[in-house]
Amino acid sequence: MTLIQTFLRGEKGLFKAESLTPMQKLALRFVVVGLIYYGFVVFEGVIMRIYEIQPFSYVTHEQFFAILTAHPLVGIFGSTYAIVFGAFLFLVPFLMKKPLWSIKLANWTLWLTTIGTLTFWLAGFVSHYSPLYTLYWPLPADFTQFSVLGGTFFILGVALVMVGTLFFVLNIFKTITYTPEGWEKQPGCALIKSALGLTGLSNLFTRKKQEHLVSLPVAAVARGTVDMAFNAIIITFTGVLILIYMVAALFGENLQHSLIDALLYKNWFWWGLDLIADGLVLIFVAGTWYLLATLITGKKLFMENIARAALFVEMVVSWTVWSHHLMSDQAQPGILKILSGEMVTAFELITQGLAFFITLATLWSARPLKMTPPLKFLLGGLLGFALAVPAGIMQADLGLNRILHNTQWVVGPHVHVAVLVGLSMTLYSAIYFLLPILTNGAKLYSEKLANIHFWAHLIGGIGMGAFMGMAGLHGMLRRTLYFNGEFNTYMILAGLCGALLLLAFLVFFINIVMTVGLNGVIGIFSPAKIKTKDLLPKTE
Amino acid sequence: MVDSTMVLAGQTIAYTLYVIVILALMAWFAYKITRAGKESPVKPSLFYSFVALLVVIGVSLHIVTHETIPWKPLDLNRADITADAEFNIVIADHQFTLPSDKLIIKQGQLVRFNVESKDLTYGFGLFRADNSMVFQMQVLPGHKNDILWKFDRLETYSIRSTEYSGWKGINMIVRDAIDVVQ
Ligand code: HEM
Numbered sequence: 001m002t003l004i005q006t007f008l009r010g011e012k013g014l015f016k017a018e019s020l021t022p023m024q025k026l027a028l029r030f031v032v033v034g035l036i037y038y039g040f041v042v043f044e045g046v047i048m049r050i051y052e053i054q055p056f057s058y059v060t061h062e063q064f065f066a067i068l069t070a071h072p073l074v075g076i077f078g079s080t081y082a083i084v085f086g087a088f089l090f091l092v093p094f095l096m097k098k099p100l101w102s103i104k105l106a107n108w109t110l111w112l113t114t115i116g117t118l119t120f121w122l123a124g125f126v127s128h129y130s131p132l133y134t135l136y137w138p139l140p141a142d143f144t145q146f147s148v149l150g151g152t153f154f155i156l157g158v159a160l161v162m163v164g165t166l167f168f169v170l171n172i173f174k175t176i177t178y179t180p181e182g183w184e185k186q187p188g189c190a191l192i193k194s195a196l197g198l199t200g201l202s203n204l205f206t207r208k209k210q211e212h213l214v215s216l217p218v219a220a221v222a223r224g225t226v227d228m229a230f231n232a233i234i235i236t237f238t239g240v241l242i243l244i245y246m247v248a249a250l251f252g253e254n255l256q257h258s259l260i261d262a263l264l265y266k267n268w269f270w271w272g273l274d275l276i277a278d279g280l281v282l283i284f285v286a287g288t289w290y291l292l293a294t295l296i297t298g299k300k301l302f303m304e305n306i307a308r309a310a311l312f313v314e315m316v317v318s319w320t321v322w323s324h325h326l327m328s329d330q331a332q333p334g335i336l337k338i339l340s341g342e343m344v345t346a347f348e349l350i351t352q353g354l355a356f357f358i359t360l361a362t363l364w365s366a367r368p369l370k371m372t373p374p375l376k377f378l379l380g381g382l383l384g385f386a387l388a389v390p391a392g393i394m395q396a397d398l399g400l401n402r403i404l405h406n407t408q409w410v411v412g413p414h415v416h417v418a419v420l421v422g423l424s425m426t427l428y429s430a431i432y433f434l435l436p437i438l439t440n441g442a443k444l445y446s447e448k449l450a451n452i453h454f455w456a457h458l459i460g461g462i463g464m465g466a467f468m469g470m471a472g473l474h475g476m477l478r479r480t481l482y483f484n485g486e487f488n489t490y491m492i493l494a495g496l497c498g499a500l501l502l503l504a505f506l507v508f509f510i511n512i513v514m515t516v517g518l519n520g521v522i523g524i525f526s527p528a529k530i531k532t533k534d535l536l537p538k539t540e
Numbered sequence: 541m542v543d544s545t546m547v548l549a550g551q552t553i554a555y556t557l558y559v560i561v562i563l564a565l566m567a568w569f570a571y572k573i574t575r576a577g578k579e580s581p582v583k584p585s586l587f588y589s590f591v592a593l594l595v596v597i598g599v600s601l602h603i604v605t606h607e608t609i610p611w612k613p614l615d616l617n618r619a620d621i622t623a624d625a626e627f628n629i630v631i632a633d634h635q636f637t638l639p640s641d642k643l644i645i646k647q648g649q650l651v652r653f654n655v656e657s658k659d660l661t662y663g664f665g666l667f668r669a670d671n672s673m674v675f676q677m678q679v680l681p682g683h684k685n686d687i688l689w690k691f692d693r694l695e696t697y698s699i700r701s702t703e704y705s706g707w708k709g710i711n712m713i714v715r716d717a718i719d720v721v722q
Binding site for chain 2: 061062064065131136137138139142257261262266302303306326328330331338342343346350353354357358360361364365366367368369370371379382383386390391393394399403405406407413466474475476477481486487
């Protein structure tokens with residue numbers, strides 16, 4: 001096949017969009033949307049990287065901060081959530097061996113998150129609404145700096161994503177518990193207890209052990225989904241509150257900011273936000289590691305019972321760690337800083353360390369393994385968290401936080417290494433693994449390109465985190481601009497690593513398009529020809 | 541008093557060593573799993589020792605910093621400590637208002653900064669001439685934001701807001717606002 005033919009029809013013409021079931025299409029649509037939004041994030045990241053070396057005149061300061069506001073939100077909601085939704089809406093029914101509760105609702109999730117993300121991105125792009133994702137009170141309602149209308153659309157966009165998220169939550173729990181047509185009645189209550197870890201917990205205290213009705217990865221999805229639901233509720237509640245101020249301002253009424261206590265607000269908002277960072281991300285990632293390790297090796301998970309218990313502990317920990325974001329807030333009670341901020345946070349080292357060890361031990365048990373793209377990226381993901389979690393534990397110390405908070409250390413070795421190396425590489429591993437299953441046997445266009453993707457992403461991600469971290473240790477703040485090249489050595493090096501990340505993404509994108517072909521990508525979005533609730537087409 | 545430069549140097553060494561070890565470990569692991577090995581699964585005792593190690597590190601980190609970083613106990617007990625000098629600073633409309641043009645501190649003095657915000661959430665940080673940070677805290681409107689610091693080096697510091705307060709806040713710097721004198 002010529003290059004053009006491959007570009008249009010995919011590698012060896014193997015991918016046939018018309019052979020896909022509605023469920024395969026659904027999952028692939030989520031992945032495509034997630035990857036396109038990831039592209040937005042990378043481009044925005046690179047623009048900011050250049051701007052942090054030397055602010056340039058095409059982008060105003062207002063625009064820079066609007067990009068800084070949109071960038072992580074598009075990254076988490078538009079990209080990560082989309083890929084996670086697609087993967088889990090497919091995997092939960094796959095592992096439970098029953099159809100998804102509602103494909104229609106899943107499609108609603110897809111469009112609400114896609115349109116919601118586009119709405120808040122556009123609102124930020126046009127109006128430069130830029131209170132950053134932390135929304136510290138009363139900044140989101142400061143209409144001397146931001147447009148009310150722009151802010152209103154921004155919040156509405158986020159609200160759409162939250163509604164889509166709640167639909168996902170409902171779909172996952174219903175899929176675990178419902179009884180499909182023609183099936184024997186399913187024990188809904190027992191299933192939910194097993195998924196949430198209550199069965200495991202009661203087993204600790206009773207002689208007669210109950211069996212686990214759901215597999216470990218499903219349990220991980222369920223537990224992460226609980227955090228997702230709480231998070232969506234908190235963000236929606238906060239959004240409504242901000243909207244009240246906006247609607248009042250649109251009608252010429254200025255509500256007093258002091259009606260809301262800035263510290264109380266910061267506590268509840270961080271409680272909710274942290275359910276993403278220290279909750280569902282860690283839980284979903286651990287669950288995905290376990291699943292990938294068992295699928296890659298075909299072996300049982302090492303210490304499965306402990307892994308189950310750790311997932312439960314992780315969920316409880318995620319409800320009680322928020323204070324590590326308020327270590328530098330002097331009005332925050334000291335006891336909360338020590339108990340929630342330092343002590344409970346230290347548990348994350350243990351729970352994530354356990355997940356790391358259990359995954360490695362499972363892989364070890366199956367030596368020799370072939371170093372395929374899924375395995376390579378899985379190891380990258382493990383390394384990412386092994387680097388980023390200790391960096392976070394350090395900044396969650398009262399002494400160190402005093403000199404690290406709001407520096408580039410936090411967004412470098414902690415946030416970007418966790419997100420880019422830990423989370424993204426885990427997701428890439430899942431994508432490379434699921435690709436043949438979701439496409440009915442399409443063949444990856446080039447292993448070489450997958451290799452370049454791996455190394456450019458790994459070196460770019462770790463390098464960018466490291467140089468940002470070095471700048472932070474020398475006093476460079478996050479979320480601000482320096483005009484006299486104060487930290488330029490680090491910023492230029494971080495910029496080069498940003499360029500590597502961009503290269504990695506482009507290489508991956510080309511590889512995927514050449515695998516399924518342009519016609520294939522378009523075909524993914526056309527209605528499914530096969531009418532079935534099954535996940536995979538029937539093989540004759 | 542041990543200052544931030546020294547603590548951060550310690551952190552840099554510790555974290556860099558850790559990074560080297562974990563990179564080497566992962567590279568070794570990635571190599572080893574592609575090679576045939578004995579059919580021996582990982583021993584549970586290794587697993588439990590690893591968990592114990594994590595517990596020890598998690599707990600001891602905070603004890604060690606409590607004992608070695610002087611501002612940690614100072615901060616926790618600051619309500620009961622009398623300062624040698626006190627400065628009240630107000631922030632409003634992205635501007636710092638200091639009690640005087642220059643804040644003069646005698647070497648060795650324990651100083652309390654009370655910073656009040658009249659509108660947004662800001663930050664309050666002290667920076668050296670080379671832009672490195674001495675300390676920072678958050679400044680929330682409607683709340684008491686105070687910090688105690690012991691100054692034992694003869695230096696000049698700038699004040700800077702360390703929290704984003706909208707694009708108008710990027711120039712919230714008062715250069716050479718603090719002089720520590722003999
Ligand atoms: C792929 C290439 C990426 C590059 C080059 C990049 C670059 C940057 C830069 C330059 C900043 C500004 C740091 C500052 O001075 O405050 C930033 C902030 C941030 N980025 Fe990224 N980034 C990338 C990907 C991501 C992804 C995938 C996510 C998450 C999904 C993410 C999450 C964040 C967060 C949470 C912040 C902090 C925002 C804030 O302080 O409000 N980044 N990024």
